Amino acid sequence: xxxxxxxxxxxxxxxxxxxxxxxxxxxxxxxxxxxxxxxxxxxxxxxxxxxxxxxxxxxxxxxxxxxxxxxxxxxxxxxxxxxxxxxxxxxxxxxxxxxxxxxxxxxxxxxxxxxxxxxxxxxxxxxxxxxxxxxxxxxxxxxxxxxxxxxxxxxxxxxxxxxxxxxxxxxxxxxxxxxxxxxxxxxxxxxxxxxxxxxxxxxxxxxxxxxxxxxxxxxxxxxxxxxxxxxxxxxxxxxxxxxxxxxxxxxxxxxxxxxxxxxxxxxxxxxxxxxxxxxxxxxxxxxxxxxxxxxxxxxxxxxxxxxxxxxxxxxxxxxxxxxxxxxxxxxxxxxxxx
Amino acid sequence: xxxxxxxxxxxxxxxxxxxxxxxxxxxxxxxxxxxxxxxxxxxxxxxxxxxxxxxxxxxxxxxxxxxxxxxxxxxxxxxxxxxxxxxxxxxxxxxxxxxxxxxxxxxxxxxxxxxxxxxxxxxxxxxxxxxxxxxxxxxxxxxxxxxxxxxxxxxxxxxxxxxxxxxxxxxxxxxxxxxxxxxxxxxxxxxxxxxxxxxxxxxxxxxxxxxxxxxxxxxxxxxxxxxxxxxxxxxxxxxxxxxxxxxxxxxxxxxxxxxxxxxxxxxxxxxxxxxxxxxxxxxxxxxxxxxxxxxxxxxxxxxxxxxxxxxxxxxxxxxxxxxxxxxxxxxxxxxxxxxxxxxxxxxxxxxxxxxxxxxxxxxxxxxxxxxxxxxxxxxxxxxxxxxxxxxxxxxxxxxxx
Numbered sequence: 001x002x003x004x005x006x007x008x009x010x011x012x013x014x015x016x017x018x019x020x021x022x023x024x025x026x027x028x029x030x031x032x033x034x035x036x037x038x039x040x041x042x043x044x045x046x047x048x049x050x051x052x053x054x055x056x057x058x059x060x061x062x063x064x065x066x067x068x069x070x071x072x073x074x075x076x077x078x079x080x081x082x083x084x085x086x087x088x089x090x091x092x093x094x095x096x097x098x099x100x101x102x103x104x105x106x107x108x109x110x111x112x113x114x115x116x117x118x119x120x121x122x123x124x125x126x127x128x129x130x131x132x133x134x135x136x137x138x139x140x141x142x143x144x145x146x147x148x149x150x151x152x153x154x155x156x157x158x159x160x161x162x163x164x165x166x167x168x169x170x171x172x173x174x175x176x177x178x179x180x181x182x183x184x185x186x187x188x189x190x191x192x193x194x195x196x197x198x199x200x201x202x203x204x205x206x207x208x209x210x211x212x213x214x215x216x217x218x219x220x221x222x223x224x225x226x227x228x229x230x231x232x233x234x235x236x237x238x239x240x241x242x243x244x245x246x247x248x249x250x251x252x253x254x255x256x257x258x259x260x261x262x263x264x265x266x267x268x269x270x271x272x273x274x275x276x277x278x279x280x281x282x283x284x285x286x287x288x289x290x291x292x293x294x295x296x297x298x299x300x301x302x303x304x305x306x307x308x309x310x311x312x313x314x315x316x317x318x319x320x321x322x323x324x325x326x327x328x329x330x331x332x333x334x335x336x337x338x
Numbered sequence: 339x340x341x342x343x344x345x346x347x348x349x350x351x352x353x354x355x356x357x358x359x360x361x362x363x364x365x366x367x368x369x370x371x372x373x374x375x376x377x378x379x380x381x382x383x384x385x386x387x388x389x390x391x392x393x394x395x396x397x398x399x400x401x402x403x404x405x406x407x408x409x410x411x412x413x414x415x416x417x418x419x420x421x422x423x424x425x426x427x428x429x430x431x432x433x434x435x436x437x438x439x440x441x442x443x444x445x446x447x448x449x450x451x452x453x454x455x456x457x458x459x460x461x462x463x464x465x466x467x468x469x470x471x472x473x474x475x476x477x478x479x480x481x482x483x484x485x486x487x488x489x490x491x492x493x494x495x496x497x498x499x500x501x502x503x504x505x506x507x508x509x510x511x512x513x514x515x516x517x518x519x520x521x522x523x524x525x526x527x528x529x530x531x532x533x534x535x536x537x538x539x540x541x542x543x544x545x546x547x548x549x550x551x552x553x554x555x556x557x558x559x560x561x562x563x564x565x566x567x568x569x570x571x572x573x574x575x576x577x578x579x580x581x582x583x584x585x586x587x588x589x590x591x592x593x594x595x596x597x598x599x600x601x602x603x604x605x606x607x608x609x610x611x612x613x614x615x616x617x618x619x620x621x622x623x624x625x626x627x628x629x630x631x632x633x634x635x636x637x638x639x640x641x642x643x644x645x646x647x648x649x650x651x652x653x654x655x656x657x658x659x660x661x662x663x664x665x666x667x668x669x670x671x672x673x674x675x676x677x678x679x680x681x682x683x684x685x686x687x688x689x690x691x692x693x694x695x696x697x698x699x700x701x702x703x704x705x706x707x708x709x710x711x712x713x714x715x716x717x718x719x720x721x722x723x724x725x726x727x728x729x730x731x732x733x734x735x736x737x738x739x
Contacts, residue, residue: 013456041596084699085695085698085699088699088702088704089704091699092395092397092704103510106699108701108702109702111396111398112397112398112700112701112702112703113397113398114392114395114396114702116398134594142594143594144592144594144595144597145594145595146514146594146595150693151682151691151695151696151699152698152699153699154697156696157410157412157421157700159410159411160409160411160421161409161411161421164421169412171514171595172410172411172412172413172686173413173603174413174685174691174692174695174696174697175682175683175684175685176682176683176685176689176691177683180683180684181685182491182686183490184489184684184685187490187493187494187513188493188498188513189514189604190492191594229582230395231395231396232394232395232396244736304521304652
């Protein structure tokens with residue numbers, strides 16, 4: 001009943017709160033002195049508490065970067081863990097200022113939910129994980145399999161489309177949370193566990209014997225994951241959007257957490273514009289001139305965040321792949337800061 | 339019975355005043371109208387406010403989404419369903435799954451409750467202790483925990499499909515559930531059902547005649563051979579003439595799972611077991627309280643008539659206890675129905691899981707869907723309540739007679 005009652009309260013709040021519709025998010029956050037950020041209930045690499053209770057992950061770093069530019073302090077973030085099905089209602093009701101929770105950008109979510117996606121933090125795609133002992137090498141060999149999945153995501157529809165499109169039968173068992181789905185997969189209730197590929201690698205770490213399971217090569221969907229804000233507040237939309245773009249631009253220009261102070265002395269016009277030693281681009285956003293410096297000092301550039309949380313330097317060990325910069329063979333591309 | 343003097347019949351105007359305004363008369367009526375108006379105004383404000391806010395935030399609203407394709411699958415459905423059906427269909431699939439688990443849970447919970455209560459009341463020390471321990475353990479552990487326990491315990495004990503436990507090569511038990519032969523209808527089905535229906539009507543008629551003979555003339559008529567003849571003989575005759583009503587399709591191992599045959603999924607079993615054992619513990623206490631509320635003298639009167647203990651309980655004590663038992667029993671039935679919404683934890687596709695879960699996140703229309711879901715639970719609860727009230731009323735009437 002807990003889940004329902006939460007949804008009910010949020011729905012009622014969404015319907016009744018007049019404040020939620022106003023275009024004052026920046027002011028509200030500053031007055032409160034804290035950014036309220038919706039994250040997952042624990043997806044390693046994206047948003048999960050570490051052994052000391054500190055939230056870490058790519059999605060978490062986006063929140064910290066926003067707090068750094070808005071409140072001048074990356075620690076002033078309240079992380080609100082949300083299940084897949086409660087996340088949008090929490091954003092609509094104004095309980096959170098930004099939703100940074102491995103959420104797939106789709107047209108229906110961009111329109112009917114009263115919210116906007118601000119960019120792509122991670123290009124993902126849905127995959128399948130199976131036990132090695134099944135001796136399956138391709139998702140096309142999964143006819144008549146039982147599949148465990150987390151409910152309330154795009155995954156269920158992709159799954160239905162994939163099996164229907166390939167004329168295969170299957171049985172779906174949908175669980176309320178990812179942990180329960182993984183537990184059922186591990187106990188043998190399902191042959192297959194399906195999720196975004198990054199999520200599969202993260203979940204595999206939680207299994208008793210990660211080496212006994214493989215992620216199949218097929219990626220059956222496009223899952224661009226990114227942060228979301230409410231409709232109707234263009235200034236806040238710009239701030240969240242350009243915080244991520246600034247991280248990507250910083251990587252492109254070679255600005256890192258270590259060298260940002262020396263870069264401030266650079267004579268290159270582009271560098272001066274980005275770091276705010278010349279012009280007032282930051283102020284146009286409603287922030288300060290040195291906004292990019294604050295972001296890089298707080299969480300590093302996009303590449304640093306990626307490597308630290310999900311890349312080869314982390315337990316997940318995911319290669320950059322499509323998430324590399326556009327000029328290094330990937331598709332991460334941010335509009336210029338000028 | 340009635341010794342008090344009869345009151346003169348009320349005049350029409352007075353009667354109307356009484357009905358509308360209660361004891362306070364016309365003043366009461368005005369107060370009631372004002373109260374109703376305030377309630378209506380609040381309801382209107384809530385709806386209007388919600389609508390404006392949804393519009394200003396550009397959140398989709400209305401019930402149009404119910405006719406769109408749902409696009410996802412459900413692993414247990416009592417009606418035909420596939421992923422190109424609408425959200426309406428999803429709603430009914432979820433609703434029927436909720437009703438299925440509630441009805442079966444209520445039946446088992448009642449049986450468990452009565453058995454445990456009789457154990458606790460038994461003069462046998464071992465039985466009464468076992469009943470007591472059962473009640474104290476089960477009702478003091480959180481239900482969600484018990485559901486997860488049964489699910490994981492059931493799953494852990496069962497083998498993978500390829501190593502299924504086979505029962506006569508017809509039933510197969512594995513961690514995907516119990517696979518049973520699927521009944522396929524044959525042309526003989528309709529005559530069979532008709533014969534069975536006629537048999538049931540005849541049997542009921544016989545019972546009526548026998549009871550009347552017993553109560554009015556004190557005559558005992560032995561009817562059971564005729565009843566058996568009606569209930570089994572008639573359908574048998576129909577089967578001989580028109581052929582069997584059903585044929586059974588046997589399950590066969592194919593790929594990962596069994597093809598053909600029907601399947602009872604472990605999620606359903608775990609949820610039903612957890613709900614009925616849990617609610618059964620509460621029902622046991624209610625039944626025990628009901629039986630103990632009947633005076634000891636009734637039991638002694640029964641034994642002085644030479645009735646056995648079982649017969650005394652069945653014929654004298656339990657019917658009187660039912661008057662006390664039925665109202666709290668109703669609320670346990672309601673609890674069971676509402677608790678079935680914990681199903682989402684173990685992936686049983688009930689209404690909350692498929693409709694208030696998947697459908698909400700796909701359409702984003704939380705207000706409409708949650709309102710519909712709450713409406714359904716309210717309707718289910720009120721229906722259960724009404725049925726139990728009728729039952730309680732019949733018991734009271736038969737007691738008074």
